[in-house]
Amino acid sequence: MLKVVQTGLYTSVQDLGRLGYRKYGVPLSGVMDAYAARQANLLLNNAENCAVLECTQTGPTLLFTQPSQIAICGADMNARLNKGAVALNKTLRIQANDVLSFGKLEYGMRCYIAIKHGFKTPLVLNSRSYYKPITIQQTISSDQLILYNVFDEPLHANYVKLSINRTHFKQSLIEVQPGPEFDLLPTNQQVMLLNTTFHIGINNRMAYQLEERFPNTLASILTSAVLPGTVQLTPSGKLIILMRDAQTTGGYPRVLQLTETAINRLAQKKLNNEIQFKLV
Amino acid sequence: MNKYTLTYKAFGSTAVLIEWQAQQISIDVLQDIQLFQQIILTELPEYIVECIPAYVSLTIIYKNKSFDQFVLALKASYQKHFNNLKQENIQKNNVWHLPVCYHQSLGFDLVAYSEKVQLTINEVIELHTNTLYTIYFLGFLPGFLYLGDLDERLHCNRKSSPLLKIPKGSVGIGGKQTGIYPQASPGGWHIIGNCPITLFKVNDEPPSPFKPGDQIQFYAISLEDYRQNNFSMAKSNNHA
Numbered sequence: 001m002l003k004v005v006q007t008g009l010y011t012s013v014q015d016l017g018r019l020g021y022r023k024y025g026v027p028l029s030g031v032m033d034a035y036a037a038r039q040a041n042l043l044l045n046n047a048e049n050c051a052v053l054e055c056t057q058t059g060p061t062l063l064f065t066q067p068s069q070i071a072i073c074g075a076d077m078n079a080r081l082n083k084g085a086v087a088l089n090k091t092l093r094i095q096a097n098d099v100l101s102f103g104k105l106e107y108g109m110r111c112y113i114a115i116k117h118g119f120k121t122p123l124v125l126n127s128r129s130y131y132k133p134i135t136i137q138q139t140i141s142s143d144q145l146i147l148y149n150v151f152d153e154p155l156h157a158n159y160v161k162l163s164i165n166r167t168h169f170k171q172s173l174i175e176v177q178p179g180p181e182f183d184l185l186p187t188n189q190q191v192m193l194l195n196t197t198f199h200i201g202i203n204n205r206m207a208y209q210l211e212e213r214f215p216n217t218l219a220s221i222l223t224s225a226v227l228p229g230t231v232q233l234t235p236s237g238k239l240i241i242l243m244r245d246a247q248t249t250g251g252y253p254r255v256l257q258l259t260e261t262a263i264n265r266l267a268q269k270k271l272n273n274e275i276q277f278k279l280v
Numbered sequence: 281m282n283k284y285t286l287t288y289k290a291f292g293s294t295a296v297l298i299e300w301q302a303q304q305i306s307i308d309v310l311q312d313i314q315l316f317q318q319i320i321l322t323e324l325p326e327y328i329v330e331c332i333p334a335y336v337s338l339t340i341i342y343k344n345k346s347f348d349q350f351v352l353a354l355k356a357s358y359q360k361h362f363n364n365l366k367q368e369n370i371q372k373n374n375v376w377h378l379p380v381c382y383h384q385s386l387g388f389d390l391v392a393y394s395e396k397v398q399l400t401i402n403e404v405i406e407l408h409t410n411t412l413y414t415i416y417f418l419g420f421l422p423g424f425l426y427l428g429d430l431d432e433r434l435h436c437n438r439k440s441s442p443l444l445k446i447p448k449g450s451v452g453i454g455g456k457q458t459g460i461y462p463q464a465s466p467g468g469w470h471i472i473g474n475c476p477i478t479l480f481k482v483n484d485e486p487p488s489p490f491k492p493g494d495q496i497q498f499y500a501i502s503l504e505d506y507r508q509n510n511f512s513m514a515k516s517n518n519h520a
Contacts (some may be wrong), residue, residue, distance in 0.1 A: 022332045024488045025418045119459055124482050133463045134422060140450050180289050197301055225332035225339035227292060249419030257292040
């Protein structure tokens with residue numbers, strides 16, 4: 001079992017999300033940076049949908065009561081195992097009573113802790129992803145116990161260490177396709193949208209707001225589907241980039257749609273970071 | 281042939297947005313969207329991840345095909361089956377009778393709202409319970425029903441500042457719509473009552489018993505019945 005000693009800022013259990021329930025109004029959820037989370041599962045030879053812990057900005061402190069193997073990918077939060085620094089993007093062996101903790105955030109916003117065979121929190125509507133009120137919890141809590149399978153094998157001598165793609169964390173270009181209502185924007189606004197440097201405002205698993213206001217001449221639409229990565233333009237000119245926990249439908253014009261790579265990249269951005277949209 | 285023009289747009293690289301070129305919400309378009317869904321789920325299941333219907337649109341998350349190929353396949357199977365299926369009655373729709381307690385302690389905006397729409401409280405309740413509301417789709421929050429056909433006399437702009445927490449089961453009116461908050465959530469609608477039935481249960485499959493095309497009729501219950509759990513949700517069939 002895993003015992004939560006300290007929760008960190010916002011740590012939740014996530015897999016690849018709750019597919020098939022959006023027609024009931026249930027958000028997709030799932031890991032914000034699927035690229036990093038997949039890497040972590042890959043290092044352990046896990047199935048890609050194995051549940052991981054998603055840590056945000058400040059990592060948790062966790063006590064492992066049984067042996068296993070883990071991998072940490074994504075943001076660098078200075079992970080430490082029993083007070084010794086450990087590498088990211090590498091398979092790590094865990095012994096009973098090992099303590100994993102984190103320090104200062106070096107780069108990125110979210111890191112993923114994968115464990116051999118995944119964390120075994122309850123499946124709710126076919127997914128372990130935390131999303132209240134579908135799951136009871138929104139984040140992990142102090143003293144919570146999380147199940148995992150015991151795995152007591154040595155690391156392979158020729159284990160891999162993934163080399164990470166630094167542009168994933170540094171790149172400010174966010175690749176987009178035109179959204180369903182993009183063509184309704186006047187041409188000068190289309191150009192402006194693609195040539196402005198925006199700054200990240202309030203952000204969470206539901207959405208990233210942008211600081212800059214954008215002139216809005218579009219009327220609301222009849223409520224229609226929105227997806228993770230949909231960029232909405234509100235009547236007050238606010239641009240909102242929907243993320244994994246976004247609602248399933250909305251009435252604001254959908255001006256852009258982020259690519260999957262761009263969603264993963266945005267998930268590693270934080271307040272005041274710069275971004276530019278780039279049409280692909 | 282279908283009387284509506286359908287447009288197919290790429291919505292990111294994994295979804296197709298199909299829009300019915302209709303200016304407004306109608307049961308006719310709703311039935312068309314349901315028919316479309318029924319056809320493609322039967323004809324092209326291997327390419328479909330999930331469908332998200334809305335008022336005049338259907339978004340399909342797809343896999344294993346390029347956008348162009350998938351759109352061609354959609355159009356072909358739709359054209360092939362549309363006329364045959366349109367003749368048949370595609371699915372049996374239910375009418376759900378849902379209890380609502382319109383007491384002011386639960387419908388905490390009832391007094392202010394009735395003044396705004398210039399009706400008495402009894403008139404509000406009567407108009408609200410007299411209509412058979414069609415469910416167009418579910419969205420926004422888990423289990424939230426988008427209902428059509430609210431009596432024009434009950435239309436009322438949303439509150440200027442939303443409440444941070446509207447209790448679960450609250451029945452509200454916002455603009456031209458009425459609905460029930462399936463969970464506690466922020467919201468800007470005028471709350472006129474509370475429906476004590478849990479609309480969404482994560483342990484049920486499906487988690488919501490309601491589907492697009494079903495209808496809702498509200499009936500008023502007293503505060504006493506509300507408190508003593510003296511109510512039920514009845515279901516009837518509208519295909520007598």
